[in-house]
Amino acid sequence: MRWRLIGGVIGVLLWSAPIYAENPGQSPQNLRRAAINSICLNPVGVVKKQGSRAWLEVFPEYAPALAGLQDFSHLWVFFWFHGNDNPEERRTLQVHPRRDPANPLTGVFATRAPVRPNLIGFTACRIIKVAGNVVEVADLDAQDGSPLLDLKPYIPGGDAIPEALTPEWLKRSKPPAD
Numbered sequence: 585m586r587w588r589l590i591g592g593v594i595g596v597l598l599w600s601a602p603i604y605a606e607n608p609g610q611s612p613q614n615l616r617r618a619a620i621n622s623i624c625l626n627p628v629g630v631v632k633k634q635g636s637r638a639w640l641e642v643f644p645e646y647a648p649a650l651a652g653l654q655d656f657s658h659l660w661v662f663f664w665f666h667g668n669d670n671p672e673e674r675r676t677l678q679v680h681p682r683r684d685p686a687n688p689l690t691g692v693f694a695t696r697a698p699v700r701p702n703l704i705g706f707t708a709c710r711i712i713k714v715a716g717n718v719v720e721v722a723d724l725d726a727q728d729g730s731p732l733l734d735l736k737p738y739i740p741g742g743d744a745i746p747e748a749l750t751p752e753w754l755k756r757s758k759p760p761a762d
Contacts, residue, residue, distance in 0.1 A: 625733060627643075629643050629717075631730040638721050638722070641717065642717045642719070642735075643717070647716060647717035650714055653714050653719065653735070654713075656738065657710060658708055658737075659708070659736060660707070660709075660736040660743075661724065661735055662733040662735070663705050663731060663732055664703055664704065664730060665698045665705045666727070666730055676697075676699040677692055677701075681696075705730070707724060708738055709723050709724050
């Protein structure tokens with residue numbers, strides 16, 4: 585009774601045993617199985633980068649989903665950290681943020697590190713142009729060839745949190761020069 589991945593890096597996770605959510609006194613594993621019977625991540629496109637230029641090439645069947653995106657100045661890009669998709673990187677649960685040993689060892693859920701149990705990344709980008717099934721963007725923090733999982737418009741009233749707090753290490757550290 586284990587999860588198995590079907591379809592490569594991003595495919596379908598299937599649980600190989602039946603789920604009985606109504607059983608009282610369930611173990612945490614049973615609760616997890618009841619909450620997530622299967623997960624399907626279907627890439628909707630791929631990141632293309634050349635120097636400082638970047639494009640989000642959406643697969644043709646998803647091109648209609650781009651309608652109206654040109655009316656926004658920015659968007660959130662959700663992608664798969666495919667360059668870190670190996671068992672060792674997925675087991676990494678603590679890092680020095682921004683790859684700076686001066687920063688405290690911190691859990692990956694409290695960082696934006698690309699190593700994590702599920703390699704879902706996201707970044708905010710400026711939209712330059714939407715044409716056909718391609719979105720040209722600026723400020724994309726993803727690698728060439730990264731599978732696109734989703735695109736969502738950036739909505740200042742809902743996405744900005746002016747009173748958000750951050751730890752001291754973030755205030756004094758600089759991003760890595762990658």
